[in-house]
Amino acid sequence: MTIGSPVEDVMDGRDAMLALGMNGEPLPFEHGFPVRMVVPGLYGFVSACKWIEDIELTTFDSYDPYWVKRGWARKAPIKTESRIDTPKPFARPKTGTVMIAGVAWAQHRGIDKVEVRIDDGPWQEAHLAAEDTRDTWRQWSLPWQATKGGHTLTVRATDRTGAVQTDRRTRTIPDGASGWHSVVVTVE
Ligand SMILES: Nc1nc2c(c(=O)[nH]1)N[C@H]1C(S)=C(S)[C@@H](COP(=O)(O)O)O[C@H]1N2
Ligand SMILES: [Mo]
Numbered sequence: 236m237t238i239g240s241p242v243e244d245v246m247d248g249r250d251a252m253l254a255l256g257m258n259g260e261p262l263p264f265e266h267g268f269p270v271r272m273v274v275p276g277l278y279g280f281v282s283a284c285k286w287i288e289d290i291e292l293t294t295f296d297s298y299d300p301y302w303v304k305r306g307w308a309r310k311a312p313i314k315t316e317s318r319i320d321t322p323k324p325f326a327r328p329k330t331g332t333v334m335i336a337g338v339a340w341a342q343h344r345g346i347d348k349v350e351v352r353i354d355d356g357p358w359q360e361a362h363l364a365a366e367d368t369r370d371t372w373r374q375w376s377l378p379w380q381a382t383k384g385g386h387t388l389t390v391r392a393t394d395r396t397g398a399v400q401t402d403r404r405t406r407t408i409p410d411g412a413s414g415w416h417s418v419v420v421t422v423e
Pocket of ligand 1: 267
């Protein structure tokens with residue numbers, strides 16, 4: 236396994252690390268014992284090499300790491316994304332106040348806004364929980380006065396650069412999935 240990370244991201248002062256331990260203990264083998272990389276803001280396949288034996292300083296032009304040879308992107312910053320964790324897909328909540336909630340992330344940019352849409356209604360701004368750092372997931376919630384029948388709940392996030400999460404759906408290959416997360420529920 237070889238994984239390539241942009242030097243400018245790793246060295247720009249963010250909490251990029253070579254991790255030797257986790258939760259006060261040596262790294263568990265499945266997470267990369269004896270040492271692995273962790274870089275906030277980059278997907279694992281371009282940053283999180285486990286079981287490291289050596290590190291080489293080279294260029295993207297002169298070397299293709301494992302996943303690049305298989306059609307994945309050379310560079311893959313984490314996309315601005317959000318998801319609905321509750322209610323669950325196909326849940327059957329009762330009419331009245333239903334709390335819609337989930338997480339949003341845009342590592343190393345930070346989340347500034349999360350909006351939720353019921354069916355084709357207007358976007359409503361959700362409440363954001365306190366931000367730990369701009370590299371951590373941000374919880375959000377929105378109380379909804381649920382009315383009887385089937386409804387589609389959709390979420391989108393805006394990061395601190397002002398970029399709104401794209402509605403363009405892509406698969407994980409080549410550089411991470413995108414699109415808006417929706418959940419269909421039936422209110423009884
Ligand atoms: N040596 C090695 N490191 C690797 C991988 C791998 O296959 N081999 N997979 C990467 C990917 S794609 C991810 S998402 C993370 C997952 O590991 P974690 O669950 O411990 O974070 O490891 C990364 N590091
Ligand atoms: Mo991954």
